Amino acid sequence: MKIKKNKIKILIVDDEDDITLSFKRILEIHGFEVDAFNDSKLALSKFKVNYYDIALLDIKMPYIDGFDLYKKIKEMDDNIKICFLTASEAYYQKFREKDYHELSRDLFIQKPIELEELLKRLAYLMK
């Protein structure tokens, strides 16, 4: 049973320190509760089942890439809403075409994204 709290809980996994740090800071200012990881392996090992509402996952990461992380998280928590962050369009296209046809384009956030747009996308995900 999901523990509901007032704040929307977001998990951010991105191998870029500055991305995770800046997103954590700005989203926290906007009332989200954020856990951020630069290491996808660590993120997976520390993943709290039925805790997060949204996971923002970078795609191109060492060791476990965004798609593998998505699969593993979904296995543990089917209710979590997942959105991909990507700076490389070709990379996500390649993977999407290969294994993840079920993923709609709406689930991809193209970096760089303005704050207003990011907040809109998060609101949309929570509907």
Place this chain on the structure above:
Amino acid sequence: MNIAQSIQNNTLINKMVLTKTMIACPLMMTMHVNLWNVNAIKLKSLENKHDIGQSVECIIVMVQWITIFVYISLSALLPSFYIVVNIKQSKPFNTILYKKLICLHNFLDKMEEIGTAEGLEESTKTILNVLNNSTNSLLICADQYWPSVAIGIEVFNKGMFDLKKRNVKCRFITEVTKENIAFCKELLKIAAVHHLPGLKGNFAVNENEYIASATMKNLQLLSQVVYSNSKAVVEQHNFFFENLWDKSISATEKIDEIEKGIVPEIVAVIKNPLEIKNIYFDVLKSSVTEIMLILTTSTVFLSEENDGLMQSLIDASNRNVKIRIITPSFSNAKNEIDNLSQKNKIEVRRIESPFDAPINILVVDEKYSLIVELKNDTKQKFTEAVGSAIYSTSQPNVISFVTIFDTLWKQTELYEKLKDADNLKEEYIKKLRVADKAKDEFVNIAAHELRTPTQSILTFANLLKYDVNKNESIEAIYRNAKRLNVLIKNILDVTKIESNKLVLHQENFNINDLLTTVIKDYTRQLKKPTYKRRIKVYYTLQSEILGPDALIHADKERIIQVISNLLDNAIKFIEKDGLIRITLKISKGESPHANGYAEIIIKDSGSGISEEILPHLFSKFSTRSFQGTGLGLYISKNIIESHSGSMWAENNKDGKGATFSFRIPLIKTDLIQNSSGVSI
């Protein structure tokens, strides 16, 4: 020659004349007896009284003939009898005998004789007589040994040259060979000589006589001669001679051919497979300059049983004969031909389109051609596989085949070029694809590298509005802006390198000083409390030269760029904690005259270089990291090379991390002394 002389001389001819006389006298007697018989019958019938006188006359003549027969027979058997009964001492007898002898002589002249002279002496005498008897003409047709007999044996030599002195019109037919060429040249001084290849049999005819010999040997007298003065025989052999004369060629021409090595022109159709085989290999063995061979699909020429061809070609190649072979690309003898060509100096070209006709063409030295028709290509035996062949030494023929060969050869050349062009096209297409892929990769990497810091700058700039950790945001904005700047610089550097527009602002400086400064900056950064990883940096200087000699003439900024790039890479690939060992080696150089060099070695304990990346580590866009454009090492290597240095990399032998090194020449001592304003 008259009979009296003949008796006196007692020569062979005389003996012959006597023999004839012995035969002639009974004939004459028989004739007169018959005549007398006719007259006697007439007398009996008393038809005409005048016939009685004729019959008596006949009897008298008959008696006279008997007397002469006896006399000559006795003269022949007992020469002394002739002396005893001297015709000069007995006038009436002399008159009668003389008249009868003249009559007999005339008769004998009309009588034809055929005989054989046996033994060396008699044969020689017969020949010499014929030579001497020749007054107007002498025709001799004899085999290749005759010139040696006619010129090489003194007695005949004299007889032959006498003919010239007597202005006897002579013509000779013989076979001119390498061996008898000197004798033939002598014969040409006497008369016109013709050459008839393979001439067999020997005969000579003058106006009235014919002699022949079945056998003749080099420089040897003849042991048997057939003689005839039969008009028919003489005429027949005159006819034979004229025919042969028309079919033969001038001996001068042949001598020229032999002396200049000219091959007589032959075009022959050969149907005997064994003969074809012999000619095939003989022609190959005789090759001096070039062999042209067009092989069809046949294995027969290269089968083990017939390895003679292979061996002949190898031998010819060893004799420095140029060998060219054209064979269809699908030939079933392809491997054998390839092996032959690899081991020897034999050029082989393949032709795509198959030959319509199952033939093999061999041209040797542009003198001989042999076109062999294959009736059954599946047969392993040469003699079973070949049908017929055309062997030719005729220049127009041979040259035609040389032209055919050359045309095909050029065709294969064009075909090869076309194939090469196709391959080149394929290669270019492949390269273009690789370049295209690399370009796409670069666009992706560049896009990622542009977007990531931009995202950070955007978000941190937003954060500045909220008055939270402002310094942290400003630092992050600065850091990411710098990252963007590096990316832009790298892209510009690559453009400069590719268009050869990389400008170096070189100066003399101490590499040790520079390296120490850069390392200190890095160490300061790595030791910051905010830095999450623990990376230790060690620096060692190993110098073979003391003092200020570690000077290089280089672009300081570019060298810093290279060192920073290598250190950044080392740090990037150290996952968490680790160490970087930096060594500067100052070397005098490997030889006394060689320049010294500075070698910078940066060894890290990181993840090492993946096997996949290693072969093209210094190529553009070669990256394994999740950050970076893959341009850094490409630029660094080019910077070092533009300083006449070199750069290389390898994984550490202990399996942990990699070592990147570069070497840059030290400046010469005299250059150091001459350079002004250099602070050391």
